[in-house]
Amino acid sequence: xxxxxxxxxxxxxxxxxxxxxxLSVIQGxxxxxxxxxxxxxxxxxxxxxxxxxxxxxxxYLLGESHLACHTYPEHHSLTLNLYSCKPKARFDYxxxxxxxVGAKQVRxxxxxxxxxx
Numbered sequence: 001x002x003x004x005x006x007x008x009x010x011x012x013x014x015x016x017x018x019x020x021x022x023l024s025v026i027q028g029x030x031x032x033x034x035x036x037x038x039x040x041x042x043x044x045x046x047x048x049x050x051x052x053x054x055x056x057x058x059x060y061l062l063g064e065s066h067l068a069c070h071t072y073p074e075h076h077s078l079t080l081n082l083y084s085c086k087p088k089a090r091f092d093y094x095x096x097x098x099x100x101v102g103a104k105q106v107r108x109x110x111x112x113x114x115x116x117x
Contacts, residue, residue: 004114005065005085010093012080016102017073023049026056029100030069037088039064064088071101078103083113 019025027047034041040063047058055071064084071078078101080093090110097103 001114003112005083006087007084007111007113008080008082008088008091008093009109009111010078010080010082010097011107012078012093012097012101012103012105013076013107014102014104015071015076015078015097017053017076019101020055020071020073020076020078021049021053023047023056025100026058026069026071029096030058030060030067032096032100033067033082033091034060037082037091039067039084 030045033039039060041060042063043061045058045060047056049056053073055073056069058069060067062084064086066081066083068081069078078097093108094106097106
């Protein structure tokens with residue numbers, strides 16, 4: 001099977017719940033990824049802020065594929081997924097999420113898509 005790109009799966013823990021509920025903060029995080037990785041946005045991004053103490057969900061449709069983010073203030077956590085059919089340089093997810101949402105733990109996984117094991 002041919003190489004069909006890569007998927008970056010990011011889990012951030014021990015984040016600031018107030019920042020995880022803040023729509024503008026999450027829009028800024030995803031905007032920074034789009035800019036720094038030179039991603040090609042093909043449609044207007046979608047965001048949903050859940051009521052009350054709920055978090056934020058965001059989605060970008062990309063020429064390369066997609067970028068999605070979900071926040072869980074009640075668990076002090078954020079999950080992020082970037083799938084790109086084109087290889088991208090490794091982004092400093094740890095530094096970005098520490099600075100923007102106060103993440104103290106960040107786990108980053110890269111998965112080759114379509115490649116034979």
